Amino acid sequence: MKMLEGRIGRQESVCILVQAMASICIFSLHTLIAYEKGNTTYIWMPTGIALSVLAGLGVRWCMSRTGAHDLTALYRGALGRILGGTSLLAVAAALLWQCASLFNHFLSDLHGYVFPTSRYGAIIFWVMLAVAYIAWGGLERIARTGKCVAPLVGFTLLITLLLPIEGYRLYRLYPFPGDTAGGILMLCLRCFVQMLPVILLTLSFTDALQGEKPVKSTIILAGTIAFVLVMLVQLALGLVFTAEQLTNMNMPLFRINMNLLSNGYYLRQDKVSVFIWLMGAVPGGAYLLYGFAYLFCKATGGRNIRPALITGTVLLSCILLLRREALFKLFEGVQGWISHYGGLTILPPVALSFVLQLCKEKRKGAVGRHDA
Amino acid sequence: MRFWDRLFDMLGFGNRPAPFELLETETGMPHFFGDLRRARQSAKKEDKRKVPDRIAACEKLARGDFRSDINPDLILRRFILGGRVNALCVYMTGMVNERIVNDFVLHDAMHAVLPEKTPDMLAYALENIFAVGDAVAEADWDKVRESVLCGKCAVFLDGAAQAAVLDVRGYEHRGVDVAQNEKVVRGPQEGFSENLRTNITLLRRLIRTEDFVCQLRNAGAQNNIKTAIAYRESIANQTLLAEVKKRLAAIDTDAMLCIGTMEQITERRKISLFPQVLSTERPDRAAAYIMQGYIVVLLEGSPFVNIMPTTLFALMSSAEDDYMRAPQGTLVRFVRFLGAFVSLILPGYFIALALHHQGLLSSEALNTIIYSRRMVYSSIGAEMVFLLLVFQLIREAGLRVPGSIGQAIGIIGGLVLGQAAIAANMASAVLLTIVALSGLGNFCIPDYQLQISTSYLRLLFVIAAWLGGLLALTVALLIIIGYTATVKSYGVPFLTPFSPKTFAKGPLIRRGVIKQHHRATDYTNTVQGK
Structure with a gap:
């Protein structure tokens, strides 16, 4: 089998998971929806991450109770071959969509801010080249690349958050909490549904992460780091910009220093930070792409991941191109539908597998008692 | 001659076979593509003759x-x-x-x-x-x-x-001399020589332990050259040792004259950008690695030995790091990494800013660039590539000529040619400074093979930046990081102990002398408790 899993350590797995989760939260944020009724991102986004981590730990607990080695075994054991495979395909599709959404936002902003005169296709080509190359090397390459760039990305993020510290104003968070409890809950669930496939993907790599215990600790560690990171970034954005300003702003993190540093060297160099964030987003995106191919192969019984990877890369490129060039309306429609109802394709199988596995276990226990 | 042959011969359709052609082989004409397929080595006939009693x-x-x-x-x-x-x-x-x-x-x-x-x-x-x-x-x-x-x-x-x-061997050979390519200020000055026995003695003189083993064997080439595998039997990882022996045993080649040939034959990634073994000419360095459980391979006729497995950080370290005090060693190591980074990135970064992101440069910097390039007739990308190639030319010329002339070529190439190029409007002073800085950074890299790889990678980065600005430079950097992350040296990932993390000595920060000399559980997985 050529699934290119390899073996990775805990530091690598945590890095790549944080990069994937934080990139989705920070860069593929739909500002119009997120800040429409006031800024509550620093509440619902970390809460969404925490919920997804808890759900992931629940699935992990279920797996350990039922003896399922990884997510595939859990789904297959609980839902059967066909339904389990279909559920895996749903997770795979969600991962591909997350990847497309991440790069769609990132590349649009990159095009708008840094390369306004360049062709969008050229930008897609360069970024997809890196994503495909890193994904092509398998999990080892993805995770190690992620870890190599993590210190640089972290340092840049720290500088980016520290530079405008004089401009932080608490009153910009007004009105608090900014939205109704129901509204916050809906946004929180939305973030939860976005994060869940990434956590579920990590649960599929039991062998690559060298056992069940490291998987659990990876999810907890990565979840905690992503929680803190996302909350800090969103809080910093909230302290610099009002919700009204943020509503119509693309990639607010890029513009966080602009208000403060009207002139000077920092203003000129801030575009460089976009490329450093890109360095963080690319391994994260490659992880999602690889995850799509991996789960696709697991669902369909494929033994070589490379064809699925090629398919995923082509699909991703097509989605990115279509979004920009031709079928804008259609894309918006699909995106809206997935944002609202996409979670329905993932949540029921997870819940169902929980219940069914527990029922099976109970039945086994009853038979055992009867035999005794 | 038959009629048809005569006719073809007369009309010139066929070439009369020459009495001897160098390209002809015993198996016939070479393949259309130059016989790309490697000819199988003929199995050596086993000689079972006994010594006669007369x-x-x-x-x-x-x-x-x-x-x-x-x-x-x-x-x-x-x-x-x-x-x-x-x-x-x-x-x-x-x-x-x-x-x-x-x-x-x-x-x-x-x-x-x-x-x-x-x-x-x-x-x-x-x-x-x-x-x-x-x-x-x-x-x-x-x-x-x-x-x-x-x-x-x-x-x-x-x-x-x-x-x-x-055993009455006594052929002429070069004596133990100063290590030419790995000079240190503090520390032993002697280097390996071409004599295998002498080299083993140099190691034995430094490692006076009963578990130090030096296995002699045939290198597997037809010139019957000897090779030696040196290691500490009680601590060396047996799986690693078996892998080294397996790869050496698989050698089947015509001639083995230098350890570089052996290195290429035994490594898994034949066209890798980075070396997969650490090559050194210093006995003290080889001895230090053997003491930590590494395996060293020596070859008759080669004044270099190969240490395996190796990592990027081992290739970036010098023998002198260990002889300095920990803060100094750390600082020197940091400067070395900075030099390598500048060497790799600076030319490409400058091209990306000057060509695609002028907004990132201050107006003073931009004016300086424009002023210095006002009479230069080639594009800035072409100029950078040209200067980097000239730098490579000077470097190669300096290496291949005898010592004092080589130094003179470096000075003439650097100063006179640079001045002449500016005067002739072939290059600008700003770019020349960038290339010189980058070249200087390149010389901070201690390993020669890594130096060469870096110097050509920097050319790749320049071309990427020329084509796509910072975006292409970022992509190229990511691809190189991704590539480096997958290279392995005898099963050990190239970026160890950073990724994957092990308990080995810090890649950048040098530990104190007492901790330094304590063998830690690291990627070589040495036998514990010894």
């Missing part, structure tokens, strides 16, 4: 095998042992120490007093006559022949179906 037969065999009719190196000296037994001494002149042969083999043999009755004359001669340290009886003709080719001397006695093989 010296006439031995002489005949030796004359035949060593081609004494056209090979004047071979000495076949007949003499009479103790005035009673006919004997024959065979050796290669120039390979043996003639004084030892004359004084301790021939002289002693001729003046020996033999007992009346001796059942095994050869054993008696080995025990009582030949005053040579390494002396054994050998019955296999193949081994005797190999010994003679190695510089040993074989003595055949009439009536004995064995030969006395005496």
Whole structure:
């Protein structure tokens, strides 16, 4: 089998998971929806991450109770071959969509801010080249690349958050909490549904992460780091910009220093930070792409991941191109539908597998008692 | 000649075969694409001949095998042992120490007093006559022949179906000299030489432990060169050792003249950008690695040894790091990494800013660039590529010519050519400064192979930045990081101990001298508790 899993350590797995989760939260944020009724991102986004981590730990607990080695075994054991495979395909599709959404936002902003005169296709080509190359090397390459760039990305993020510290104003968070409890809950669930496939993907790599215990600790560690990171970034954005300003702003993190540093060297160099964030987003995106191919192969019984990877890369490129060039309306429609109802394709199988596995276990226990 | 052949010949459709063509092989014409497929090495015929018990037969065999009719190196000296037994001494002149042969083999043999009755004359001669340290009886003709080719001397006695093989080697070789390519300020100055025995001695002098093993074996090439695997038996990882031995045993090549050839044959990624073993000419460095459980491979005729496994951080470290105090060592290491980073990124980054992101430069910097390039007729990307290639030219020229002239070429190339290029409007001063800085950073990299890789990677980065600005530069950097992340040296990831993290010494921060010399559980997975 050529699934290119390899073996990775805990530091690598945590890095790549944080990069994937934080990139989705920070860069593929739909500002119009997120800040429409006031800024509550620093509440619902970390809460969404925490919920997804808890759900992931629940699935992990279920797996350990039922003896399922990884997510595939859990789904297959609980839902059967066909339904389990279909559920895996749903997770795979969600991962591909997350990847497309991440790069769609990132590349649009990159095009708008840094390369306004360049062709969008050229930008897609360069970024997809890196994503495909890193994904092509398998999990080892993805995770190690992620870890190599993590210190640089972290340092840049720290500088980016520290530079405008004089401009932080608490009153910009007004009105608090900014939205109704129901509204916050809906946004929180939305973030939860976005994060869940990434956590579920990590649960599929039991062998690559060298056992069940490291998987659990990876999810907890990565979840905690992503929680803190996302909350800090969103809080910093909230302290610099009002919700009204943020509503119509693309990639607010890029513009966080602009208000403060009207002139000077920092203003000129801030575009460089976009490329450093890109360095963080690319391994994260490659992880999602690889995850799509991996789960696709697991669902369909494929033994070589490379064809699925090629398919995923082509699909991703097509989605990115279509979004920009031709079928804008259609894309918006699909995106809206997935944002609202996409979670329905993932949540029921997870819940169902929980219940069914527990029922099976109970039945086994009853038979055992009867035999005794 | 047949009619058709004659007709074709007359009309010029066919070329008359030449009496001899260099391209023709015994198996026929070469393949259309130049015989890309590697010819299988013919299996070496096993020689099962035994040493004859008559010296006439031995002489005949030796004359035949060593081609004494056209090979004047071979000495076949007949003499009479103790005035009673006919004997024959065979050796290669120039390979043996003639004084030892004359004084301790021939002289002693001729003046020996033999007992009346001796059942095994050869054993008696080995025990009582030949005053040579390494002396054994050998019955296999193949081994005797190999010994003679190695510089040993074989003595055949009439009536004995064995030969006395005496180690009287004494060929000319370069002595232990100063390490030329890995100079240090503080620390031992001597380097390995071309003699395998001397090199092993240099290691043994530094590692005085009973578990230090130096396994000698044939390198697997047809020139019968010897190789040695040196390691500490009690701590070396046995799986790693088995892998090294397996790869060495798989060597089947025509000639092995340098350890660089062996390195290429044994590594898994043949066209890798980065070396997968650490090559050093310093015995102290090799000894330090052996003490930590690494495996060192030596080759006869090569003043370098290969240390395996290796990582990027090992390639970026110098022998001197360990001889300095920890803060100094850390600082030097940090500067070295900075130099490598500047060397790799600076030219590409500058091109990206100047060509695609002028907004990132201050107006003063932009004005300086524009002013310095106002008369330069080539584009800035082409100019950078041109200057980098010129730098490579100067470097290659400086390396290949003798020492003092090489230095002069460096100075002339750097100063005069640079000034001339600016005066002729072929290059601008700003770009020249960037290239010089980048070149200087490149020389901070201690490993020569890594230096070369970096210098060509920087060219790749320049081209990427020329094409796509910072975006393409970022992508190129990511691809190189991704590539580096997958390279492995004998199963150890190239970025260890950073990724994957191990408990080995920090890649950047040097630990204090006491902790430094404590063997940690690291990626070599040495045997614990020793």
